[in-house]
Amino acid sequence: MDHRRLADQVLRGTPVSREEALALLSEDDDRLLELLDAAFAIRRARFGRGVLLHVLHNAKSGSCTETCAYCSQSALSTTPIPRHPLQPVETLLAGARRAHQAGAARYCLVASGRGPSAEETERIVAAVRRIKAELPLSVCVSLGALDEQSAAALRAAGVDRYNHNLETSARYFPSICSTHSYADRIATARLVKAVGLELCSGALLGLGERPEDRVDLALALRELAADSIPVNFLDPRPGTPLAGATPLRPTDALRALAMFRFVNPAAEIRIAGGRERILGPLQALALYPANSLFTEGYLTTPGQGLRADLALIEALGFHVAGLAE
Numbered sequence: 222m223d224h225r226r227l228a229d230q231v232l233r234g235t236p237v238s239r240e241e242a243l244a245l246l247s248e249d250d251d252r253l254l255e256l257l258d259a260a261f262a263i264r265r266a267r268f269g270r271g272v273l274l275h276v277l278h279n280a281k282s283g284s285c286t287e288t289c290a291y292c293s294q295s296a297l298s299t300t301p302i303p304r305h306p307l308q309p310v311e312t313l314l315a316g317a318r319r320a321h322q323a324g325a326a327r328y329c330l331v332a333s334g335r336g337p338s339a340e341e342t343e344r345i346v347a348a349v350r351r352i353k354a355e356l357p358l359s360v361c362v363s364l365g366a367l368d369e370q371s372a373a374a375l376r377a378a379g380v381d382r383y384n385h386n387l388e389t390s391a392r393y394f395p396s397i398c399s400t401h402s403y404a405d406r407i408a409t410a411r412l413v414k415a416v417g418l419e420l421c422s423g424a425l426l427g428l429g430e431r432p433e434d435r436v437d438l439a440l441a442l443r444e445l446a447a448d449s450i451p452v453n454f455l456d457p458r459p460g461t462p463l464a465g466a467t468p469l470r471p472t473d474a475l476r477a478l479a480m481f482r483f484v485n486p487a488a489e490i491r492i493a494g495g496r497e498r499i500l501g502p503l504q505a506l507a508l509y510p511a512n513s514l515f516t517e518g519y520l521t522t523p524g525q526g527l528r529a530d531l532a533l534i535e536a537l538g539f540h541v542a543g544l545a546e
């Protein structure tokens with residue numbers, strides 16, 4: 222496959238086919254740099270050399286009723302993690318101030334659980350109103366499955382974006398969760414779009430899925446017109462059903478990132494959870510297809526820290542981007 226020709230085709234507006242996307246994943250490591258270079262051409266056309274920083278805030282942690290096999294907050298997990306109910310508005314606001322100080326463009330409020338109660342939605346709405354009144358931050362919220370009323374209330378409060386990951390393909394999803402379906406996730410993703418919120422919906426790679434599942438997920442996200450695609454890499458957590466999973470090879474992770482860029486050329490693609498563990502010294506290469514990262518850690522695991530992330534961005538000759546770029 223001629224990667225540059227395929228990138229030019231994408232830049233002219235012709236989407237890659239399922240077969241082309243699959244072919245990208247079947248190449249060997251000798252062609253990886255060439256693939257990343259072509260993916261970078263697509264990234265650069267839309268996002269230049271900018272890197273958007275996102276900061277996650279674990280607004281409600283643990284004690285979830287759902288059975289997502291990868292998640293240390295699930296009903297099946299025995300992982301010792303912090304557990305707390307939804308934090309008060311002042312705590313959520315304080316987290317936003319810290320994110321702003323760190324140079325983040327987006328602050329992402331995340332709560333465990335199948336979906337928010339009416340009281341939880343109300344509190345998030347109150348927090349978002351305060352954040353938007355005080356700080357020039359884009360706010361992303363991730364609360365699980367939504368109904369129409371909650372989605373509309375979040376939109377009216379000023380939420381910019383809602384996160385609801387598909388994680389994997391429709392075929393593979395029943396292997397990782399038994400308490401809700403892929404169709405449930407798609408329904409929330411569609412609702413998010415229908416009420417006028419930006420959709421953030423992403424992947425978790427390394428669950429035992431096949432290359433076809435990765436491609437089908439990338440295509441499903443294209444069909445949903447996901448504005449933002451966080452790509453997580455499973456960092457198997459002790460105490461979860463996937464504790465013994467074989468970690469993804471870093472070069473497979475990079476090929477998958479490049480494939481996501483080819484399939485979703487205009488989406489903000491973010492290297493997310495597991496990047497330090499899975500990509501290791503190859504982390505920097507991930508910013509050729511991706512244009513965004515989470516800094517300051519994840520929900521229940523630490524990251525390498527803001528200073529190391531800024532050094533990484535600078536060493537590449539990239540820069541921290543503002544929302545307007």
Ligand code: SF4
Binds near residue numbers: 285286287
């Ligand atoms: S619904 Fe969310 S918090 Fe609950 S187990 Fe699944 S991923 Fe974890």
